[in-house]
Amino acid sequence: MQKLIEVRNLNIAYGSPAGWTNVVQGVSFEIARGEAFGLVGESGCGKSTVAYRLLGYGTVNSLVQTGEVLFDGTDLLKLDAKSLRRMRGNRIALVPQNPTTSLSPGMRVGSQIREMIATHKALPPGMSMQARIAELFALVGLPDVGHRYPHELSGGQQQRVTIAMAVACNPDLLVLDEPTTGLDVTTQRQIIQLLGDLRSRIGMAMLYVTHDLALLAQIADRVGVMYAGQLVEVAPCDQLLAAPAHPYSRGLIASIPTVAGTERQARGLRGVLRRDQMSTGCKFEPRCDFASAACRSTPQVLEPVAETRTVACMKWRESAVPETPAVKPRLDAKATAKPERLLSIADLDLTYRKPGLFDKLLGRTSPSVVRDIDLELRAGEVVALVGESGSGKSTIARAISGRLPPRAGLISLDGGLLDPALKSRSVEQLRQIQYIFQNPDVSLNPRRRIRAILERPLDHFGIKADVKTLEGVLENVGLHAGYLDRFPEQLSGGERQRIAIARALLVNPKLLICDEILSALDVSVQARIVELLRSLKEKHAVAMLFISHDLAVVQQLADRVAVLYRGELMQLAETETLLAAPLHPYTEMLLEAAPGLSKDHYVSRPPAMPASKPVPGIGCPLAGRCPRQVGSVCAETRPPVQATGSGFIRCHVPVEKLATRAAPPVEKRPAAVV
Amino acid sequence: MSVFRLLASRILFSALTLLLVSVLIFLILEALPGDVATRILGRDATARALEVLRSQLHLDQPALVRYFHWLGDFLRGDLGVSIATGRPIADVLGPRIVNTLLLSLFAFVIYLVLALVPAIIQATNRGKAVDNVISVITLILLSLPDFLLATMLLFLFAVAVPILPALATISEASTWQETLRAMVLPAVTLAIMMAVYAIRVLRDSLIEVLRSDYVRLAELKGLRPRAVLFRHALPNAIVPALNVTALNLGFLIGGVVIVERVFSYPGFGTLLIDALQLRDIPLIKATVMISAAVYVAANLVADVLAILLQPRLRASR
Numbered sequence: 001m002q003k004l005i006e007v008r009n010l011n012i013a014y015g016s017p018a019g020w021t022n023v024v025q026g027v028s029f030e031i032a033r034g035e036a037f038g039l040v041g042e043s044g045c046g047k048s049t050v051a052y053r054l055l056g057y058g059t060v061n062s063l064v065q066t067g068e069v070l071f072d073g074t075d076l077l078k079l080d081a082k083s084l085r086r087m088r089g090n091r092i093a094l095v096p097q098n099p100t101t102s103l104s105p106g107m108r109v110g111s112q113i114r115e116m117i118a119t120h121k122a123l124p125p126g127m128s129m130q131a132r133i134a135e136l137f138a139l140v141g142l143p144d145v146g147h148r149y150p151h152e153l154s155g156g157q158q159q160r161v162t163i164a165m166a167v168a169c170n171p172d173l174l175v176l177d178e179p180t181t182g183l184d185v186t187t188q189r190q191i192i193q194l195l196g197d198l199r200s201r202i203g204m205a206m207l208y209v210t211h212d213l214a215l216l217a218q219i220a221d222r223v224g225v226m227y228a229g230q231l232v233e234v235a236p237c238d239q240l241l242a243a244p245a246h247p248y249s250r251g252l253i254a255s256i257p258t259v260a261g262t263e264r265q266a267r268g269l270r271g272v273l274r275r276d277q278m279s280t281g282c283k284f285e286p287r288c289d290f291a292s293a294a295c296r297s298t299p300q301v302l303e304p305v306a307e308t309r310t311v312a313c314m315k316w317r318e319s320a321v322p323e324t325p326a327v328k329p330r331l332d333a334k335a336t337a338k339p340e341r342l343l344s345i346a347d348l349d350l351t352y353r354k355p356g357l358f359d360k361l362l363g364r365t366s367p368s369v370v371r372d373i374d375l376e377l378r379a380g381e382v383v384a385l386v387g388e389s390g391s392g393k394s395t396i397a398r399a400i401s402g403r404l405p406p407r408a409g410l411i412s413l414d415g416g417l418l419d420p421a422l423k424s425r426s427v428e429q430l431r432q433i434q435y436i437f438q439n440p441d442v443s444l445n446p447r448r449r450i451r452a453i454l455e456r457p458l459d460h461f462g463i464k465a466d467v468k469t470l471e472g473v474l475e476n477v478g479l480h481a482g483y484l485d486r487f488p489e490q491l492s493g494g495e496r497q498r499i500a501i502a503r504a505l506l507v508n509p510k511l512l513i514c515d516e517i518l519s520a521l522d523v524s525v526q527a528r529i530v531e532l533l534r535s536l537k538e539k540h541a542v543a544m545l546f547i548s549h550d551l552a553v554v555q556q557l558a559d560r561v562a563v564l565y566r567g568e569l570m571q572l573a574e575t576e577t578l579l580a581a582p583l584h585p586y587t588e589m590l591l592e593a594a595p596g597l598s599k600d601h602y603v604s605r606p607p608a609m610p611a612s613k614p615v616p617g618i619g620c621p622l623a624g625r626c627p628r629q630v631g632s633v634c635a636e637t638r639p640p641v642q643a644t645g646s647g648f649i650r651c652h653v654p655v656e657k658l659a660t661r662a663a664p665p666v667e668k669r670p671a672a673v674v
Numbered sequence: 675m676s677v678f679r680l681l682a683s684r685i686l687f688s689a690l691t692l693l694l695v696s697v698l699i700f701l702i703l704e705a706l707p708g709d710v711a712t713r714i715l716g717r718d719a720t721a722r723a724l725e726v727l728r729s730q731l732h733l734d735q736p737a738l739v740r741y742f743h744w745l746g747d748f749l750r751g752d753l754g755v756s757i758a759t760g761r762p763i764a765d766v767l768g769p770r771i772v773n774t775l776l777l778s779l780f781a782f783v784i785y786l787v788l789a790l791v792p793a794i795i796q797a798t799n800r801g802k803a804v805d806n807v808i809s810v811i812t813l814i815l816l817s818l819p820d821f822l823l824a825t826m827l828l829f830l831f832a833v834a835v836p837i838l839p840a841l842a843t844i845s846e847a848s849t850w851q852e853t854l855r856a857m858v859l860p861a862v863t864l865a866i867m868m869a870v871y872a873i874r875v876l877r878d879s880l881i882e883v884l885r886s887d888y889v890r891l892a893e894l895k896g897l898r899p900r901a902v903l904f905r906h907a908l909p910n911a912i913v914p915a916l917n918v919t920a921l922n923l924g925f926l927i928g929g930v931v932i933v934e935r936v937f938s939y940p941g942f943g944t945l946l947i948d949a950l951q952l953r954d955i956p957l958i959k960a961t962v963m964i965s966a967a968v969y970v971a972a973n974l975v976a977d978v979l980a981i982l983l984q985p986r987l988r989a990s991r
Binding site for chain 2: 085090096097101102107115116151165
């Protein structure tokens with residue numbers, strides 16, 4: 001195969017007042033023409049730093065110590081600014097991580113693409129600029145949205161725009177920096193599908209940077225696994241996923257939650273990457289299950305172990321032996337008597353807009369964000385609230401916690417009615433509901449020590465506690481007393497989230513609201529927090545409302561799942577039943593979109609009646625997007641609630657008909673517009 | 675909400691603000707001790723003459739009636755008659771406003787250059803010597819009172835190196851070259867006083883924008899640095915500086931009073947000082963109302979520009 005780009009012995013350091021830190025060490029790999037190469041690793045492993053160097057780009061405080069990035073024979077690291085500009089966008093293009101912040105907010109998206117083509121004079125001969133831009137939009141499955149501003153497009157559409165822009169000059173190499181991280185599962189899959197499609201049509205090479213191995217399985221030919229700035233394994237994607245050789249690759253793969261992955265084999269990763277605890281030998285040694293004394297002192301470099309495979313581990317033969325699957329006893333022994341009802345929500349209706357004076361006079365009502373929610377939580381039960389962004393998951397949590405008084409509906413806890421407004425609730429009621437936020441980096445006060453953070457709720461609720469209590473709760477979440485005198489910034493993301501959980505547990509609540517508490521964390525950390533939550537649930541019999549967009553995580557933790565779409569409850573079912581037989585078309589879409597650990601040739605189902613628009617507040621919100629829509633009745637009338645074994649679905653299609661799963665679509669269609 | 679509804683609501687609020695200002699001015703001047711009729715006719719005027727004058731000036735009517743009377747006249751363009759000179763205020767104000775507008779416009783153009791150029795230089799050379807030097811200079815200028823700066827410039831360019839006139843007295847007879855030369859020193863003083871605030875805000879917001887994802891993507895699209903700066907960075911960085919500029923225009927009104935005084939420039943500011951010294955109440959009312967209107971209008975323009983520069987604002991509720 002012909003090499004397109006070759007990275008040779010790249011060493012990069014970041015400067016700080018404390019001195020230089022090596023973030024990339026001795027990284028070498030190559031990408032052939034038309035090949036998709038994946039770079040995977042946890043946050044802080046240096047994968048993005050390497051990727052941006054392929055565009056000849058580095059932040060001001062970073063320094064390339066040694067190394068070459070040879071693109072078609074020229075070293076990008078030695079190019080002058082002008083020649084580099086001729087490369088960028090034209091021959092090597094970037095698809096950024098966050099399209100919402102990466103598109104210029106004050107410029108129409110068409111002009112942003114035009115600018116790219118004009119700069120590189122890349123208009124195909126005999127074609128007008130207008131026609132070329134329209135063609136590019138069509139290529140990524142968008143209508144002509146050139147006159148729109150970025151904020152007028154959805155996240156998925158914005159990402160399609162950046163992809164259209166990246167391929168505008170027919171580049172040889174596309175660098176993709178976590179291009180689907182902020183997107184919903186279904187959107188994510190459509191983008192992946194689109195990228196695969198573009199690759200086969202245009203034939204460009206790709207460097208795909210991500211922390212998500214399941215996604216790489218769908219698109220990459222070969223994968224490089226990075227740890228602490230070094231490549232520890234390079235292998236063809238299917239081989240890596242089937243039989244990872246490096247202990248780190250094994251742990252990483254084991255940590256990934258998948259919907260199908262109930263028969264988990266190897267154990268996940270322990271510990272976290274700490275650059276201050278590096279040994280002179282193998283970087284992974286402190287976290288490795290196979291480490292010996294020699295590992296600590298002998299640096300490991302990539303050695304070929306098979307024709308297409310290199311591994312940087314002298315013990316790879318030992319670690320590659322598959323462990324005997326440790327069958328985890330499923331805790332199916334449910335209490336025979338149904339525990340009492342803890343929380344019940346009836347006819348909840350929420351809106352963010354307060355009606356103005358004019359609206360009141362004219363009798364207008366503002367649209368509801370969330371409608372007709374009926375939900376119950378029993379003591380000690382974990383109910384997951386699942387749905388895409390904007391479906392109203394967090395809004396419901398806000399109403400339960402009292403931060404958003406509902407427009408209509410009743411919320412009661414333990415038989416007593418909860419006042420809609422936070423300030424009118426009793427101290428006791430406040431104590432019983434505790435909230436854990438998505439991002440622990442911003443939900444803990446950076447200026448207070450952990451001790452003060454933990455003591456604050458105890459003071460507030462007048463709970464007597466001694467040092468033992470704090471140590472006990474820290475132990476509960478897998479930390480030790482030494483953390484009490486640290487500041488949040490001295491902790492890793494996972495440790496901070498543990499503190500947030502400890503803080504919530506301290507006051508002995510009956511209900512924990514977990515609002516996307518895993519999404520800001522690395523997979524290996526996620527796996528361990530899930531483990532922690534599971535043990536807490538058993539030990540403390542605390543009920544949880546677990547909000548998530550990730551069905552794979554949900555299945556490891558939740559007893560029941562409530563599926564939400566555009567503010568309406570589509571389905572409620574026991575977790576296992578839901579996964580085995582989703583029934584509701586929307587649940588089915590979500591499940592199909594969740595990537596497995598092997599290439600699954602996912603093709604999104606086309607909607608049955610794309611032109612249909614639901615009557616707001618009356619029709620089924622899924623109308624127009626639903627692959628099983630039966631007719632205009634879906635859009636015009638309220639879907640009936642149909643009882644199923646363990647819950648209900650809200651759908652016009654009869655349950656019996658839904659139970660027979662539609663055959664997966666055979667014909668490959670152009671991706672639907674997100 | 676459509677752009678038009680947004681605009682309409684902003685204009686409505688501006689009008690309401692002005693109405694409130696008019697009430698305040700009226701109340702304050704009403705609360706001043708002394709009798710207008712006595713001031714005009716002098717202490718030894720007969721009681722009869724005073725009464726006649728009072729009824730001519732509607733002073734015998736209740737305050738509420740007089741307020742609406744004044745407001746109605748004002749809205750029709752009838753600003754009343756100056757007590758001190760006996761001339762219609764519109765005739766006195768007209769040429770002065772033109773002079774001040776000329777001076778402000780000149781100052782504003784200089785201001786734009788003085789604010790943008792150093793800020794761009796600083797933001798693109800962050801942390802380097804030139805950044806620090808400009809920071810120190812702006813800090814020094816920031817802490818100088820405006821009359822002191824005016825006097826220093828006067829000394830430098832009119833006394834030590836006499837290239838510009840010390841007195842900016844112009845009349846209808848002056849040629850445009852003379853007018854321009856006369857305006858340089860006061861305009862530069864005003865511009866510097868305004869620019870030092872804007873430079874700091876603009877530098878910081880430009881640094882932030884230069885660090886943003888969209889500027890990085892623009893760079894990685896292979897655009898020339900100038901295109902990245904002027905097309906992607908600057909339009910977004912200017913928005914915070916717009917509010918400062920609107921506040922600056924408020925300063926301009928106050929600054930004009932002092933700077934015009936220092937350079938004896940026959941503008942609106944000197945007129946306002948005269949009116950205050952002579953307690954020429956109708957003239958004070960008219961000048962204060964006009965300066966308030968300018969201030970409110972400037973903020974309105976800044977708001978509208980911000981909306982135009984940031985399409986996102988149009989969508990916000």
